[in-house]
Amino acid sequence: MLARVVENVYWLSRYLERAENTARIIGVNTNLLLDLPGGIAPGWLPLVDISGNRAEFDAKGTKGEERDVVQFLIADRQNPGSICSSLHSARENARTLREILPTEAWELLNEFIGDCTRNVDGAINKRTRFDFLKRIVITLQTIAGMLDGTMNRNDAHTFSLLGRNLERADMTSRIVDVRSAQLLPAETPELRPFETVQWMSVLKSLSGYQMYRLKMRTRVKRTEVLQFLLRDDEFPRSCQFCLKQLESALTPLPRSESVLEVLEGAARFVQRAPLATLDQPGLHELIDDIQLRISNVHSRLAEIYFPSGEISGVQRMTGQSQSQRQTSLSFGASAKS
Amino acid sequence: MKTDWTSYPSPGFHDELVGPGGGARAAGRQLMRYLTDMDGDEIAVRQQAAEIAIKAMGITFTVYHEQDGSIDRAWPLDIIPRTISRKEWQKIEAGLVQRAAALNLFINDVYHEQKFIKDGLMPSSIISTSKNFRSVVRGIKPPLGTWAHICGSDLIRDKDGTVYVLEDNLRVPSGVSYMLENRQVIKRVFPELFESAAILPVDDYPSQLYDMLSALSPRKETRPEVVVLTPGIYNSAYFEHAYLARQMGCELVEGRDLAVDSDDVVYMQTVRGWERVDVIYRRIDDDFLDPEVFRKDSSLGVPGLMRAWAAGKVALANAPGAGVADDKLVYTYVPDMIRYYLGEDAILPNVPSWRCGEAKQLEHVLGNLDQLVVKPVDGSGGYGMLMGPMSTRAERGKFADSLKADPRSFIAQPVVTLSTVPTLVNDRLEPRHVDLRPFILSGPQTAVTTGGLTRVALRKGSLVVNSSQGGGSKDTWVVDTDS
Numbered sequence A: 001m002l003a004r005v006v007e008n009v010y011w012l013s014r015y016l017e018r019a020e021n022t023a024r025i026i027g028v029n030t031n032l033l034l035d036l037p038g039g040i041a042p043g044w045l046p047l048v049d050i051s052g053n054r055a056e057f058d059a060k061g062t063k064g065e066e067r068d069v070v071q072f073l074i075a076d077r078q079n080p081g082s083i084c085s086s087l088h089s090a091r092e093n094a095r096t097l098r099e100i101l102p103t104e105a106w107e108l109l110n111e112f113i114g115d116c117t118r119n120v121d122g123a124i125n126k127r128t129r130f131d132f133l134k135r136i137v138i139t140l141q142t143i144a145g146m147l148d149g150t151m152n153r154n155d156a157h158t159f160s161l162l163g164r165n166l167e168r169a170d171m172t173s174r175i176v177d178v179r180s181a182q183l184l185p186a187e188t189p190e191l192r193p194f195e196t197v198q199w200m201s202v203l204k205s206l207s208g209y210q211m212y213r214l215k216m217r218t219r220v221k222r223t224e225v226l227q228f229l230l231r232d233d234e235f236p237r238s239c240q241f242c243l244k245q246l247e248s249a250l251t252p253l254p255r256s257e258s259v260l261e262v263l264e265g266a267a268r269f270v271q272r273a274p275l276a277t278l279d280q281p282g283l284h285e286l287i288d289d290i291q292l293r294i295s296n297v298h299s300r301l302a303e304i305y306f307p308s309g310e311i312s313g314v315q316r317m318t319g320q321s322q323s324q325r326q327t328s329l330s331f332g333a334s335a336k337s
Numbered sequence B: 001m002k003t004d005w006t007s008y009p010s011p012g013f014h015d016e017l018v019g020p021g022g023g024a025r026a027a028g029r030q031l032m033r034y035l036t037d038m039d040g041d042e043i044a045v046r047q048q049a050a051e052i053a054i055k056a057m058g059i060t061f062t063v064y065h066e067q068d069g070s071i072d073r074a075w076p077l078d079i080i081p082r083t084i085s086r087k088e089w090q091k092i093e094a095g096l097v098q099r100a101a102a103l104n105l106f107i108n109d110v111y112h113e114q115k116f117i118k119d120g121l122m123p124s125s126i127i128s129t130s131k132n133f134r135s136v137v138r139g140i141k142p143p144l145g146t147w148a149h150i151c152g153s154d155l156i157r158d159k160d161g162t163v164y165v166l167e168d169n170l171r172v173p174s175g176v177s178y179m180l181e182n183r184q185v186i187k188r189v190f191p192e193l194f195e196s197a198a199i200l201p202v203d204d205y206p207s208q209l210y211d212m213l214s215a216l217s218p219r220k221e222t223r224p225e226v227v228v229l230t231p232g233i234y235n236s237a238y239f240e241h242a243y244l245a246r247q248m249g250c251e252l253v254e255g256r257d258l259a260v261d262s263d264d265v266v267y268m269q270t271v272r273g274w275e276r277v278d279v280i281y282r283r284i285d286d287d288f289l290d291p292e293v294f295r296k297d298s299s300l301g302v303p304g305l306m307r308a309w310a311a312g313k314v315a316l317a318n319a320p321g322a323g324v325a326d327d328k329l330v331y332t333y334v335p336d337m338i339r340y341y342l343g344e345d346a347i348l349p350n351v352p353s354w355r356c357g358e359a360k361q362l363e364h365v366l367g368n369l370d371q372l373v374v375k376p377v378d379g380s381g382g383y384g385m386l387m388g389p390m391s392t393r394a395e396r397g398k399f400a401d402s403l404k405a406d407p408r409s410f411i412a413q414p415v416v417t418l419s420t421v422p423t424l425v426n427d428r429l430e431p432r433h434v435d436l437r438p439f440i441l442s443g444p445q446t447a448v449t450t451g452g453l454t455r456v457a458l459r460k461g462s463l464v465v466n467s468s469q470g471g472g473s474k475d476t477w478v479v480d481t482d483s
Helices: A003-035 A045-051 A054-059 A066-072 A083-093 A103-120 A126-150 A155-183 A189-205 A209-214 A222-231 A239-250 A257-272 A278-307 A322-327 B027-035 B041-056 B086-110 B123-128 B176-190 B191-197 B205-214 B238-249 B305-310 B322-326 B334-342 B359-367 B395-403
Strands: B060-065 B069-074 B077-085 B150-157 B163-167 B225-228 B251-253 B259-262 B266-270 B274-278 B279-282 B315-317 B372-376 B409-416 B420-425 B428-437 B438-444 B444-450 B453-458 B470-477
Touching: A003 A045, A003 A066, A003 A126, A003 A155, A003 A189, A003 A278, A003 B266, A045 A066, A045 B150, A066 A083, A066 A155, A083 A103, A083 A155, A103 A126, A126 A155, A155 A189, A155 A222, A155 A239, A155 A278, A189 A209, A209 A222, A222 A239, A222 A257, A222 B372, A239 A257, A239 A278, A239 B176, A278 B259, B027 B077, B027 B191, B041 B069, B041 B077, B041 B176, B041 B420, B041 B428, B060 B238, B077 B086, B077 B315, B077 B420, B077 B428, B077 B453, B086 B150, B086 B163, B086 B322, B086 B334, B086 B438, B086 B444, B086 B470, B163 B322, B176 B205, B176 B453, B176 B470, B191 B372, B205 B238, B205 B279, B205 B315, B205 B438, B225 B238, B225 B395, B259 B305, B274 B470, B279 B359, B279 B395, B315 B359, B372 B420, B420 B453, B420 B470
Parallel strands: B077 B470, B225 B251, B225 B279, B279 B315
Antiparallel strands: B060 B069, B150 B163, B150 B428, B150 B438, B259 B266, B266 B274, B372 B409, B420 B428, B428 B453, B438 B444, B453 B470
């Protein structure tokens, strides 16, 4: 299959996954703020940091209030990481894949983008926001289900899995990072009662609360939550699980040795992280490291499989390839620093 | 209430279904009997079914819109087919085969000895001033000596029943996918008719196209890698590019998927690495094909592609430069070409044409602008032409100025009234004007589509059939009336 085609499938899946996770993050922040006392509530700006698009947000010169942030993260087409932008980017990629994608998935995505654009006011309004976000998550899960349920198991499907799991691993680490390192001030005795609330919200943002209870059989505690979200081998949104998925998708592909090597390095790193003894700054550093490693997996993958414009002997005189354009919009490590 | 043909008006035109006495022509007898038993509502229900099928099958064409960018529109298909008898079609087919042969010999001659010109049949200035003449391909010998592998010739029928060739499209003619899809839809809508009438099938085209393209491969020992090269999803014919690639089981590539290495071989980048490409069915104009040779700013093409083609490492269909015979001024010489190269008389006549580049003929054209159709020689899609009888004095004045400024760029023709076919308009059947675009494949053998794409001008009285300007389409039935 053409390199360009699999690249488009890969980005389609990444954008869908990104839109879904952004919806999850907004939903849970809304919830969390209702539970925390006003004085210590960290507000909305940390979410802009999660998205890695702080500079774009600051350039808008808003007050940075809830309304501004939610608008920026959901509807703002100038924010390349907003839900609407992600969905449109997903559609642009899907457009070239009409022969490969199940028609139902293409149609659902198209209809949904229309719906989303029409009803975006419902997301800004706190009362209707939950329904709006829930519909995003459900619809995107439906599309992912259609792809899994009806696509031939060929290169296109493989790259769909790669895109989804890479983005998911990245977003999970991001959610853990911002929750733990930025959303709440350092732990103090009087804030202890809220710690559980905070970690529950982290789990819930990943639909992981129920699965956590099922697996860990213990109350919600920091180390166990980190363990569960970063390296559980059963929870499908944990970093480790996603990395394992990447590995099994990559193994049958030709020329995958070097990317598997980078991937194994990342998996080993997550596996060996001393989660129980890390303080908050230490955890933040660890997560930065995980994200960098995930971003390296992407770079290696792109180098091997995506259109490079280069062939031995000649250098083609074409413009930027899609991977170059889109990496700069992705939540790479560079966007955060 | 049944369909009443006595109220079907066809003042002074040749109707393809209804004969002079009000009865059906031979090829349409069963169709008319069938339609007669239905009333307007029943036909309308079938039309709706067709439109639903078109949406469900995702048959679209792209229109460029100032505000919204490019938008996909459902393909417009009128369900009443256009019928032609097999006997008449055989004659047309022979005419098209003859024409494609002469055109290919002419293009090959233009890029080699230019005997046609040296023998005084055409002034050399016509070639040197043709926008589609590519001096860089001179002396190149493409496989089989064929340049225009795929040709779409537009046919029209005048009121006396004569079928004329209106133009030959030798660059990247489109429409064949709609011919194939129209048949799929109409089979669903009128299954009963396909059981009873002897309607010849059309669906062999993708296999014939694939066989023809494969035969051009420079590597005879292996199964050739044939690809379809598209400018991309925003091209108005992208649906067709994707459709043909799918039907042939080929990759649909864009310029950026391909590269030419220092060995002059074309490769495409796949998940498995760079793979050799043997034959490219290119749907990109010459101008954009290779920025090393043609337009430097083109990002649609492949740098080095012309080098690879000239070295015989890859086949291009149609060959670069084939468009030289697409020029409407060159078109006026086709009957002479047939006589010169084949020693035969043209089976299908040209529409009589005035060459505005010749002083006397220009004078006649300027004096009769209100009677004539004046067309740019390199135009397509029905743009930039003057329809004399429907124009205002001011429009004619303006057109006369551009004509005098650049007479080489125009030809003029009498208005051919175009035959009609019953078409569903507000639940009634009314005559609407049609043309016909068959496709001719020239390779080791020459193959002509069975019928072609019938385009219909949906507005009353209009002669403009282009889908970009509100035209529709019809299924075309070549009917065996002897069986």
